[in-house]
Amino acid sequence: MTMTDTRPSIIVDNVRKTFLIRHSHSMKEAVIGKIRGRKVGSTPFQALDEVSFTVNEGESVAILGHNGSGKSTMLKLISGVLEPNAGRILVRGRLAGLIEVGAGFHPDLSGRENVYLNAAILGMTEKETDERFDDIVDFSGIREFIDQEVKHYSSGMFMRLAFSVAIHTELDVLLVDEILSVGDAPFREKCNQKIRELSDAGKTMVVVSHSVGTVRELCTRGIVLRKGKKIFDGPIEEALEVHKAKNK
Amino acid sequence: MADGLTNPHLSDFRTPGRGNGILDIFTKRYLLKVLVKKDVSTRYRNSIFGWLWSYAKPLAQFLVYFLVIGIILQMDRGVDNFPVYLFSGLVVVNLFNEAFNNATRSIVGNKALVRKIYLPRELFPVSTVIVAFVHFLPQVVILILAALLYGWVPSLLGIVAALVGMLLITLFSTGLGLLFGALNVAYRDAQNFVEIIRTFSTWSAPVLYSWDMLAHRAPDWLFHIYMSNPLTASVELFHYAFWFDTSDGSLATPPLLLIYVAVAFVIAIASIFIGQFVFRRFERNFAQDL
Numbered sequence A: 001m002t003m004t005d006t007r008p009s010i011i012v013d014n015v016r017k018t019f020l021i022r023h024s025h026s027m028k029e030a031v032i033g034k035i036r037g038r039k040v041g042s043t044p045f046q047a048l049d050e051v052s053f054t055v056n057e058g059e060s061v062a063i064l065g066h067n068g069s070g071k072s073t074m075l076k077l078i079s080g081v082l083e084p085n086a087g088r089i090l091v092r093g094r095l096a097g098l099i100e101v102g103a104g105f106h107p108d109l110s111g112r113e114n115v116y117l118n119a120a121i122l123g124m125t126e127k128e129t130d131e132r133f134d135d136i137v138d139f140s141g142i143r144e145f146i147d148q149e150v151k152h153y154s155s156g157m158f159m160r161l162a163f164s165v166a167i168h169t170e171l172d173v174l175l176v177d178e179i180l181s182v183g184d185a186p187f188r189e190k191c192n193q194k195i196r197e198l199s200d201a202g203k204t205m206v207v208v209s210h211s212v213g214t215v216r217e218l219c220t221r222g223i224v225l226r227k228g229k230k231i232f233d234g235p236i237e238e239a240l241e242v243h244k245a246k247n248k
Numbered sequence B: 001m002a003d004g005l006t007n008p009h010l011s012d013f014r015t016p017g018r019g020n021g022i023l024d025i026f027t028k029r030y031l032l033k034v035l036v037k038k039d040v041s042t043r044y045r046n047s048i049f050g051w052l053w054s055y056a057k058p059l060a061q062f063l064v065y066f067l068v069i070g071i072i073l074q075m076d077r078g079v080d081n082f083p084v085y086l087f088s089g090l091v092v093v094n095l096f097n098e099a100f101n102n103a104t105r106s107i108v109g110n111k112a113l114v115r116k117i118y119l120p121r122e123l124f125p126v127s128t129v130i131v132a133f134v135h136f137l138p139q140v141v142i143l144i145l146a147a148l149l150y151g152w153v154p155s156l157l158g159i160v161a162a163l164v165g166m167l168l169i170t171l172f173s174t175g176l177g178l179l180f181g182a183l184n185v186a187y188r189d190a191q192n193f194v195e196i197i198r199t200f201s202t203w204s205a206p207v208l209y210s211w212d213m214l215a216h217r218a219p220d221w222l223f224h225i226y227m228s229n230p231l232t233a234s235v236e237l238f239h240y241a242f243w244f245d246t247s248d249g250s251l252a253t254p255p256l257l258l259i260y261v262a263v264a265f266v267i268a269i270a271s272i273f274i275g276q277f278v279f280r281r282f283e284r285n286f287a288q289d290l
Helices: A027-035 A071-079 A111-121 A126-140 A155-167 A185-200 A212-218 A236-245 B002-006 B021-027 B029-043 B052-072 B082-109 B111-116 B123-149 B156-186 B189-203 B211-217 B220-228 B230-246 B257-283
Strands: A008-022 A042-056 A060-064 A086-091 A095-098 A173-177 A204-208 A221-226 A229-235
Touching (some): A008 A071, A008 A204, A042 A071, A042 A086, A042 A204, A042 A221, A042 A229, A060 A071, A060 A212, A071 A095, A071 A173, A071 A204, A095 A155, A111 A126, A111 B029, A126 A155, A155 A185, A173 A185, A185 A204, A185 A212, A204 A212, A229 A236, B021 B029, B021 B257, B029 B123, B052 B082, B082 B111, B082 B230, B123 B230, B156 B189, B156 B230, B156 B257, B211 B220, B220 B257, B230 B257
Parallel strands (some): A060 A204, A060 A221, A095 A173, A173 A204
Antiparallel strands (some): A008 A042, A008 A086, A221 A229
């Protein structure tokens, strides 16, 4: 641990998240379903069940689990996109997510306009964006196209710019979800480098990834989820073991 | 853990995804500005005539109503300076329809963002209402030009009346927009229902006819309800601001207009409270319902 201050940044307390799976999408469907004796209404699906943990300031934690284990749901709960059905989540400081980085982009706007739009969506002020604008553009490596409309970008250029905005936001806590599929190998390396820098700078980090390499490199602690329940919380190597063991 | 949560040293923690509701339009002014700018600057992208459409559409609408209601149904003879009368009411209803419609669709329309990034979701309906207001301004310019042509002399009281009317419509459509925008996420029926309300709105206010026609036929209580409709109150404020002084005075400004305006404000503000309340209740499920 690099920080002497070990106050928590994220507190997850007995969190439960249930999704309702609707079986019918209109009144007509419901009536016909009823007549045919199919299931109508909705069945609950327990995505997260009584999960608790705390992440201390400066810590890098990986959330491991299979598809459907609830790890992305956990991240969405921490970011505030979803709300838990029971339990509490508390966070401290500015949160930023490397989650679907291109979500706020508008294809008809230029790269420059999109940088400002997305920075604002991610919680930055105009002044902060002005200050970082050059860093953002340099990092993305597409300065010559910055005044073109984004719809003319290749998908790689698009992702690079989007990622670059997201990684340059002012943050205390970084949420990372499967980002490292961005761009080509050199750019991916640059991203990893930048994330490591943030980690070394004492930023708190929660990482969801399937890549054992990334997780081992970035995180010191791992939480393993299985079917919405926390089954392990501890040092990253052991967590990876547990995660691998239940693969079999 | 349970003890820890009540511990005072956790006071700088917050619950993610909980904003200050509609009040975030003041704390997130820059974001609101950027969202409005995005909508305004992308509105007429890839169109040759661009902003001219903001003038052409209301003019075409005006022409149809003027020919049918004014000439064929002869309202032109009943109301002095009918073109100004008609247009000053029409712009108010247009503002309401545009703002209400945009706000209703705003959450579903920003699906990609709502599902992935948390930002106070009230900003979406509010920004679309502001965008509607921006598109309403060209119509006001036409209205002012037309009124000047008919001998309108701007007065302080008239300008105040117009501003009060605009504020009233903006508040009311924001309130309704919050309500139906939230409902629309779970039940897309909402936007169809809103279509129906919009069809009614043009006729529910004295735009194509005059208020005294109703006063003669409707029972008192119904007439009072009719006049307290924020749309009616705003339309009458606009008539007062741009048309009344140019007319021969045979159609008076409704008596008790100030009281109706006051009641309309109460209704509009109540709509914001109700809209916000429902919005909050539905907001927690936005990301999973979209």
